[in-house]
């Protein structure tokens with residue numbers, strides 16, 4: 268199972284991605300967490316990414332695609348499955364990431380789309396900021412991230428639909444309910460084609476090393 272999550276900030280990609288990863292026993296790649304970890308550790312990558320995260324801007328594709336390549340290679344070595352949360356966020360990034368995945372025989376066979384309402388999200392996100400100590404969940408940055416989602420990320424959904432991999436669910440319900448609906452839809456999909464490799468534990472902790480140079 269190879270799933271890419273798509274949805275606005277605050278729609279529950281993290282929660283649903285974790286449920287999918289657990290259910291199908293596949294690694295979960297959370298790009299935002301990887302970036303924040305680099306910022307916290309003040310790595311070369313973290314120093315470049317820091318300002319973009321603080322403003323709610325997209326980190327440059329060069330860096331993101333380097334991380335994507337490393338993550339897909341790690342996932343391939345670990346058995347071939349994944350849940351990707353955070354990439355792609357714009358059409359150009361989507362096409363470039365797809366090319367890398369195709370080269371590695373690791374393209375997604377499902378896109379989990381979480382549909383959510385902007386007003387509800389604007390209400391949810393400040394609460395999360397307090398819980399997670401995220402500095403980018405302030406009102407102005409939230410508004411900007413939502414706008415960026417509408418403008419840059421949303422067009423990718425139509426592309427997934429064309430590829431026949433879109434699984435779209437109403438995310439404005441209880442997390443368990445949303446999770447059950449996605450899982451059922453994913454179980455009905457044809458199995459992905461690609462490498463068949465013996466499953467090994469995956470270590471994502473070093474991802475991004477060398478990506479800022």
Ligand code: ADP
Pocket residue numbers: 275276277298299300302319320321323324325326327331352353354355356360403412
């Ligand atoms: P959310 O989905 O709530 O916006 P994330 O943790 O996924 O939060 O992302 C936080 C920030 O990390 C983004 O605002 C952006 O600065 C950066 N980021 C995450 N994913 C990408 C990406 N695919 N391309 C560029 N920047 C990204």
